[in-house]
Every structure is written in structure tokens, then in C-alpha cells.
Amino acid sequence: MIRIENVSKRFGRTRAVDSVSLALPAGDSVALWGANGAGKTTLIRCLLGLLRFQGRIAVGGRDVLRDGKRARLLVGYVPQELGFHDELGVAEAVRFFGRLKGIARLDAEAALAxxxxxxxxxxxxxxxxxxxxxxxALSIALLGDPPVLVLDEVTASLDAVGREELVGLLGGLSGQGRTMLFASHRPEEVAVLARRVAVMERGRIVRTVLAAEFASAHQGRAVLHLVMAAEHRDRAVRSLTDGGFAASLNGVGVLVHVAPEHKAAPFRLLARAGIAIDDFDITPVPERTP
Amino acid sequence: MNAISAQAAALDQPVPRRAPSVPSTIAAVAGRSLRDAIRSRWFVLYTLAFAVLGLAVSFVSAAGAGGAGLSGFGRTTAGLINLVLLVVPLMALTAGAASIAGDRERGMLAYLLAQPVRRCEVLLGVYAGLAGALVASVCLGLGVCGAILAARGMRTGAGSMLWLAGLSIALALGMLSVGVLISVLARRASVAVGTAVFTWLLLVFVSDLALMAGAVAMRLRIQELLTLALLNPLQVFKMWSLHAADASLDVLGPAGLYALDTWGPWLHAVFGGCMLGWIVLPLVAAGLCFSRRSPL
Structure with missing residues (x-):
């Protein structure tokens, strides 16, 4: 359903995506996994035709650059954050995007429900x-029942409750035969939603593993979500990365992947760096639900 | 069918589905753009300001004429032409400039372009929606003005008012094209609106002064002076409005007389061509830039 062939994208001298190839048959669900700057979001933007690139991407056999409108008709997209006009009505937004998808008679309330x-x-x-x-955004993505769902770190800016609810909803959808490609920092999302995991580093897919293998590699591990003032976040990520942790920014703080015996280590490291932590939560990486 | 070709078939399996037509997409985007414009304060404020200032100008002009209304080109029409020259370009330039750049800054543009739409459809939809809001604003402003003047027994000349409304709309569309081009090129909405205001100042004040200074310092010939004047859509509007109101272009000095002598009955076509150029060319340039630039 999705065919990505030798795709490269440069921003000036930086190669954001480097010769990436990936194929998703209908019904497959692939997680793009990697740190910030690994190229996950850029690859998704290429797939949506938002960026020009070298190589070829086709959705349902339709080239996303040459036949973008028809290719995107097959795709429901949920971004990291919704940038709607604040005054836009909720049902009005659903109806507007329904019209763009060619749905003449749309029951906005049913879509929202x-x-x-x-x-x-x-x-x-x-x-x-x-x-x-x-x-x-998910209800809009599902308008017209598209066979492909593309999600770009959809829970990054959500709190624990919002995250759990959204992942629950998406988990229900992944079993309905849709093809799903999503970028994520969170092993628990990958465990619930993906069948395969494409691990990205510096713009390349370095390996593709089954989600079950990925989950067992992360068994017993947890994700620390550290909330701190915005001006400390970049320095915190640098300190943690230098200290040997896999750390990345998210909407309101920093995510750190920790082994079971090292959950307190990031706190000590950040205290030594003089970075105050305002709040935190810890999410164990679950085993994959069959 | 071997395993590889079976997998390839599964990957490329097209799903029968019809994309919405071009007019339908443009209409949907235009509707949203129009609703956003009407919801935002600029539309209401500009329309109110335009109507109030128009009334003030009309009453002052009529009072200056001893209360007697004037048919054809009169003080009222002249006052309204000057008001349109100031207000309508500012309104259209800023509305256009805030459109695409504002959506880009909010992240709405990338989200919109991730839907089954073409970029040219989005651009034309945004343009059509804003054009609708501007037409409504100009018609409301001049309409209220004309209605109140008529109710007070002041004759302003219906033909003059209709010409003025038509030419104001043409000027608004031209300036909207320039505003949209600025919006496509600018990264941030604040930069786009700032550039639009600067462009307005340039067209309204600086170009007049530069033309006068250039005429004296560089001893420009009359045809060069007219050509330079025609490069400014506001000058085109001014000359066309005066010509349409049956006023002699000699009020504009030698350049006006030269235009009358050279083109005579073709003046409407010349002014119309210039204005059409100001509507179409910036919009085409905006379309080309929009199709190449990243929406992020």
C-alpha cells in the first residue's frame, strides 16, 4: 500500500533522510523509531508531498509528487499538534475537511462521536x-475511511491520561486492516500499535525488526518524562545524551529511556548540571499485546 | 504469480476513489477563508472605518459645494476617490499578507496541504475567499455612504458611485494579489504584514514623491512619466476613476493630457489592461512560488 524507494531529502548540507526504502503491504503497521533529528518527521512529510525529495514514494500505486491529490485521498494524517484557527468550530472543522475529501453529506456529530x-x-x-x-485530528483523519493512517508523534504534547486515551483509540483502529505508518519516541506506543519497527538514525533506516523483538529488547525498561522550564530542555537533552541515556525533547519536557536499575540516574545527572525538574512521570514499557 | 509480484501487487493496489473536483476544493477553501475573514476583526473595523470616513468626506465635500449635490465628477466623488486610494489598498494588502503566512505560522498550512488538495487550489481558494470579503466590505462601505447621502437628498451621481465601486473592487483585487504574493514569500505573518504596510506606504506616498523628484532631477519626458505612473496601480485607479467620472484628465497635469491625446477612446482599455496585469501577474507569481516553497 505504501512504497518508499530510495528517498533522500537534504536541507542545505544536512541529509535529513538518506536513501530510505520501505514497503508496507496493505494492513501492515510500521513504527518509525529514533531520536530527534533521526529523520522520522521528514520522511512523513515527504510521504505527504509536503516536501520535495529525491526518490519515489507511492501510496496505493499513486506517486505522491506527481499525483499527490489522489495519493493523499488514501491517507488520513494526524500531526503532532493541531494548528487550527482558534475561532473555528469543532463540527465546522470536520465538515470543512470532509468537503476537501469529497464527502458531500457528512454527519459531523457521528464522526466526532x-x-x-x-x-x-x-x-x-x-x-x-x-x-x-x-x-x-483523528476524527478528521478517519473521514472517508482512508486505507492508510499516518501519525507523526501524536502523543508528544499530551499528558499521561490524554496519551493513554489516544493510544487506546489508535490500538482499536490498528486491528481494522488499515495500513499504519507512525513516528514515535515511546516504546509503549510502538508495542501497542506496530507490527514492525523501522529504527532510524541520522536519516537512514538502520534496521527493521518485528515489534515483538523490539518489545523484548525494551523489556523492563521505562520511559521517564521529565517536566522542566523550556530554557533548560535543550541543555538537559545534551547532558543526558552525554551521560549515555537515550533522551529526546517532547512537547512539555524531556523523555529519557532508562533501564530498570537506573531510574534515578537521570535525576542525579541533571541535579549535577544544575537543571531543576518541576515534575515527572514514569511509564513502564509494556509487553506487546498480541 | 510468484511471491515477489504478489507482494508488489499488494503494495500498489489502487483503491478506487474519486478525488473532489477542482472547483469544489476551491469553493471549500474559499468558504473557510471568507468565514475566517468575516470572523476576524479587520473586516468589521475596515468596513466601519471606510463607511464612516466615506460619509464624513461626502458631507464635508457637499457642504463645501454649498449643499448642492453634483452630478458626474464632483467634490464628493473626488473625496471618495482619495479615501479609496488610502483605505482599500491598505485593507487588501494586509488581508492578503496575513493569509498564507498566518496559516503557515500556525501549522495549519502544512495540515491543509496534507489533505487531498493541490497547492494552486488552496491559493485560489484563499484568494477567492478574501476577494469576497473585500468586495463585501467595499460594497457595504460605499453602499451605506451612497444610501445615507441619497436619503439626505444629496445627489452624488449613481453612475459615478457605481464606477467608483467597480474600480475600487478592481484596485482591491490587484492589491490583494500583491498581498498574497508577499504572504507566500514571507516566513512569518508579522513580517508579511509589515512588508504589506511598507508596500502601501511606498505606493501611496513614496512613489508620488519619487515620480515628482525624478521628473525634475532626471528631466523625464512626458511619456516616461506616464509609463512610470501606470506602473503604480494606485495611479491607474486614480486616472481611471477621473476618466470614468467624465472628468478631464488635465487635472492630473501634462501626463493626463498626454494620455488623453495618445490613447483617446482606448483609455479605458489601457487602464483596464494595467489593472488586470496587477491582478493577474502577482497572483501567478504567488502561485509559482507557492508550488515550489515548503509550507513548513
């Missing part, structure tokens, strides 16, 4: 919480 937003159609987008906005 399918993602747990029943009764919110009359609100303005600005009145929705972060998690509700992501569910709105």
Missing part, C-alpha cells in the same frame, strides 16, 4: 484540551 467527542461539535477548537484536539 466515533472518537469520543460526542457533544463537543458546538464548541470552538480553542475550548478543547490537547488530548481532545488530537482526537479531533
Amino acid at each position: 466515533s472518537v469520543g467527542l460526542a457533544g463537543h461539535g458546538g464548541k470552538r477548537v480553542r475550548e478543547l484540551s490537547g488530548g481532545m484536539k488530537q482526537r479531533l
Whole structure:
């Protein structure tokens, strides 16, 4: 359903995506896994035709650059954060994107209800919480029942509750025969949603493993979500990376992957660097649910 | 069928599905753009300001004429032409400039282009929606003005008002094209709006002064002076409005007389061609840039 052939994308001298090839048959679910800057989001943007690139990407046999409109008709896309006009009504947004997808008669309330937003159609987008906005984006992505879902770190800016709800919703969708390609920093999402994991480093896919193998490699590991002031986040990621941790930025803090016996180590390291942590939560990486 | 070709068939299996037509996509984007414009304060504020200033100009002009209305080109029309020259370009330039750049800054543009749409459809939709808002604003402003003046028994000349409304709309569309081009080129909405205001200042004030200075310092010939004037859409609007209101172009000095002598009955076509150029060329340039630039 998705065929990515030898795709490269440069930004000036930086090779953001480097000769990536990946094929997803219908019904497959692949997670793009990697640190910030690994090229996951750039690859997704290439697939959506938002960026020009070398190589070829086809969705359902339709080239995303030459026949982009028809290729994107097959794709439902959920971004990291929804950038709607604040004054836009929720149901109005659903109807607008429905028209863009060629759905003449659309029951916006039913579409919203399918993602747990029943009764919110009359609100303005600005009145929705972060998690509700992501569910709105998901309801829009599902309009017209597209065979492909593309998700770009959809839980990055959500709190633990919002994350759990959204992953639950997506988990229900992944079993319905849709082809799913998504970028994620979170092993627990990968474990629930993916069949295969494409591990990206510096723009390349360095290996592709089954999600079960990936989960067992992360068994017993946990993800620390450290909340801190925005001005400390970049320095915290550098300190943690230098200290040997896999750390990355997310919407409101820093994510750190830790082994079971080293959960306190990032705290000590950041305290030595003089970086104050305002809050944290810890998520164990679950075993894959068959 | 061997295993490899079976897998290839599964990968490329096309799903029968019809993409929405071009007019339908443009109409959907235009509708959203129009609703956003009407919802935002600029539309209401500009329309109100335009109507109030128009009324003020009309009453002052009529009072200056001893309360007697004037048919054809009169003080009222002249006052309204000057008002349109100031307000309409500012309104159209800033509305256009804020459009694409604002959506890009919010992340809305990338999300929109990730849908089954073509970039030219989005650009034309945004343009059409804003054009609708501007047409409504100009018609409301001049309409309210004309209606109140008529109710007060001041004759302004319906023909003059209609010409003025038509030419104001043409000027608004031209300036909107320039605003949209600025918006496509700018990375941030604030930069786009700032550039639009600078362009407005350039067209309204600086170009006049530069033309005068150039005429004296470089001893420009009259045809060069006219050509330079025609490069400014505001000058085109001014000359065309005066010509349409049956006023003699000699009020514009030697350049106006030269235009009258040279083109005579073709003046409407010349002005119309210039204005059409200002509507189409920046929009085409915006389309070309928009199709090449990243929406991120």
C-alpha cells in the first residue's frame, strides 16, 4: 500500500533522510523509531508531498509528487499538534475537511462521536484540551475511511491520561486492516500499535525488526518524562545524551529511556548540571499485546 | 504469480476513489477563508472605518459645494476617490499578507496541504475567499455612504458611485494579489504584514514623491512619466476613476493630457489592461512560488 524507494531529502548540507526504502503491504503497521533529528518527521512529510525529495514514494500505486491529490485521498494524517484557527468550530472543522475529501453529506456529530467527542461539535477548537484536539485530528483523519493512517508523534504534547486515551483509540483502529505508518519516541506506543519497527538514525533506516523483538529488547525498561522550564530542555537533552541515556525533547519536557536499575540516574545527572525538574512521570514499557 | 509480484501487487493496489473536483476544493477553501475573514476583526473595523470616513468626506465635500449635490465628477466623488486610494489598498494588502503566512505560522498550512488538495487550489481558494470579503466590505462601505447621502437628498451621481465601486473592487483585487504574493514569500505573518504596510506606504506616498523628484532631477519626458505612473496601480485607479467620472484628465497635469491625446477612446482599455496585469501577474507569481516553497 505504501512504497518508499530510495528517498533522500537534504536541507542545505544536512541529509535529513538518506536513501530510505520501505514497503508496507496493505494492513501492515510500521513504527518509525529514533531520536530527534533521526529523520522520522521528514520522511512523513515527504510521504505527504509536503516536501520535495529525491526518490519515489507511492501510496496505493499513486506517486505522491506527481499525483499527490489522489495519493493523499488514501491517507488520513494526524500531526503532532493541531494548528487550527482558534475561532473555528469543532463540527465546522470536520465538515470543512470532509468537503476537501469529497464527502458531500457528512454527519459531523457521528464522526466526532466515533472518537469520543460526542457533544463537543458546538464548541470552538480553542475550548478543547490537547488530548481532545488530537482526537479531533483523528476524527478528521478517519473521514472517508482512508486505507492508510499516518501519525507523526501524536502523543508528544499530551499528558499521561490524554496519551493513554489516544493510544487506546489508535490500538482499536490498528486491528481494522488499515495500513499504519507512525513516528514515535515511546516504546509503549510502538508495542501497542506496530507490527514492525523501522529504527532510524541520522536519516537512514538502520534496521527493521518485528515489534515483538523490539518489545523484548525494551523489556523492563521505562520511559521517564521529565517536566522542566523550556530554557533548560535543550541543555538537559545534551547532558543526558552525554551521560549515555537515550533522551529526546517532547512537547512539555524531556523523555529519557532508562533501564530498570537506573531510574534515578537521570535525576542525579541533571541535579549535577544544575537543571531543576518541576515534575515527572514514569511509564513502564509494556509487553506487546498480541 | 510468484511471491515477489504478489507482494508488489499488494503494495500498489489502487483503491478506487474519486478525488473532489477542482472547483469544489476551491469553493471549500474559499468558504473557510471568507468565514475566517468575516470572523476576524479587520473586516468589521475596515468596513466601519471606510463607511464612516466615506460619509464624513461626502458631507464635508457637499457642504463645501454649498449643499448642492453634483452630478458626474464632483467634490464628493473626488473625496471618495482619495479615501479609496488610502483605505482599500491598505485593507487588501494586509488581508492578503496575513493569509498564507498566518496559516503557515500556525501549522495549519502544512495540515491543509496534507489533505487531498493541490497547492494552486488552496491559493485560489484563499484568494477567492478574501476577494469576497473585500468586495463585501467595499460594497457595504460605499453602499451605506451612497444610501445615507441619497436619503439626505444629496445627489452624488449613481453612475459615478457605481464606477467608483467597480474600480475600487478592481484596485482591491490587484492589491490583494500583491498581498498574497508577499504572504507566500514571507516566513512569518508579522513580517508579511509589515512588508504589506511598507508596500502601501511606498505606493501611496513614496512613489508620488519619487515620480515628482525624478521628473525634475532626471528631466523625464512626458511619456516616461506616464509609463512610470501606470506602473503604480494606485495611479491607474486614480486616472481611471477621473476618466470614468467624465472628468478631464488635465487635472492630473501634462501626463493626463498626454494620455488623453495618445490613447483617446482606448483609455479605458489601457487602464483596464494595467489593472488586470496587477491582478493577474502577482497572483501567478504567488502561485509559482507557492508550488515550489515548503509550507513548513
